[in-house]
Amino acid sequence: xxxxxxxxxxxxxxxxxxxxxxxxxxxxxxxxxxxxxxxxxxxxxxxxxxxxxxxxxxxxxxxxxxxxxxxxxxxxxxxxxxxxxxxxxxxxxxxxxxxxxxxxxxxxxxxxxxxxxxxxxxxxxxxxxxxxxxxxxxxxxxxxxxxxxxxxxxxxxxxxxxxxxxxxxxxxxxxxxxxxxxxxxxxxx
Numbered sequence: 001x002x003x004x005x006x007x008x009x010x011x012x013x014x015x016x017x018x019x020x021x022x023x024x025x026x027x028x029x030x031x032x033x034x035x036x037x038x039x040x041x042x043x044x045x046x047x048x049x050x051x052x053x054x055x056x057x058x059x060x061x062x063x064x065x066x067x068x069x070x071x072x073x074x075x076x077x078x079x080x081x082x083x084x085x086x087x088x089x090x091x092x093x094x095x096x097x098x099x100x101x102x103x104x105x106x107x108x109x110x111x112x113x114x115x116x117x118x119x120x121x122x123x124x125x126x127x128x129x130x131x132x133x134x135x136x137x138x139x140x141x142x143x144x145x146x147x148x149x150x151x152x153x154x155x156x157x158x159x160x161x162x163x164x165x166x167x168x169x170x171x172x173x174x175x176x177x178x179x180x181x182x183x184x185x186x187x188x189x
Contacts, residue, residue: 004095005030005080007184008088010156011100013137014107014114016168016176017084020100023177024082033074035067035085042066054140058147086144086156096184099162100176106169108133163187 007024009017018034025032042063043053057064071091074083089097102110112133145155159165164183168176 002094003188006074006078006083006092006095007180008083008085008092008095008097009100010086010089010097010162012102012107012157013140014110015100015102016173017100019173020176020180021082021084023173024180027177027181030080030082032082032084033070038067038070051136054143058143061151064147064151087148089161090152090154096187097162098180099159099165101165101167102169104134104137107137111137
């Protein structure tokens with residue numbers, strides 16, 4: 001498989017994919033794509049909350065395939081890109097694949113703290129408490145595992161599918177981005 005100048009960021013919710021994507025995009029001057037942002041825009045178009053859309057695509061593979069097709073297009077046409085997506089490791093095999101790990105309690109704390117972001121508010125992806133955040137994160141992980149096992153026979157949370165695994169609780173976002181860039185440069189050699 002030919003290596004491309006693409007870095008994919010997968011991992012658990014709240015692991016820092018969006019934050020690290022923005023840092024890498026700025027550092028490398030590359031373009032980026034976020035499955036979460038794309039899904040939020042599709043949910044908004046359909047008048048659904050983010051969780052409703054997640055549940056909808058679990059049962060309607062054609063809508064899920066809209067996301068897959070964008071990842072397949074990236075694999076076929078793009079270079080010099082950062083991709084924040086649970087399935088990019090699968091659909092963009094030429095990329096350097098990173099998994100950002102985090103505990104459920106820290107994930108819930110981060111997502112709860114970030115729930116006032118406008119893109120989340122616009123599709124009801126906000127939480128009223130850390131406990132609610134934990135419950136919704138667990139439901140989202142279960143949705144992903146069930147959906148991706150049924151549709152593709154894979155789980156996005158099996159870390160052996162990635163080139164690099166980082167526990168983001170151990171580092172600040174700038175350190176995570178630096179670790180990724182160093183490992184990426186070594187991967188290219």
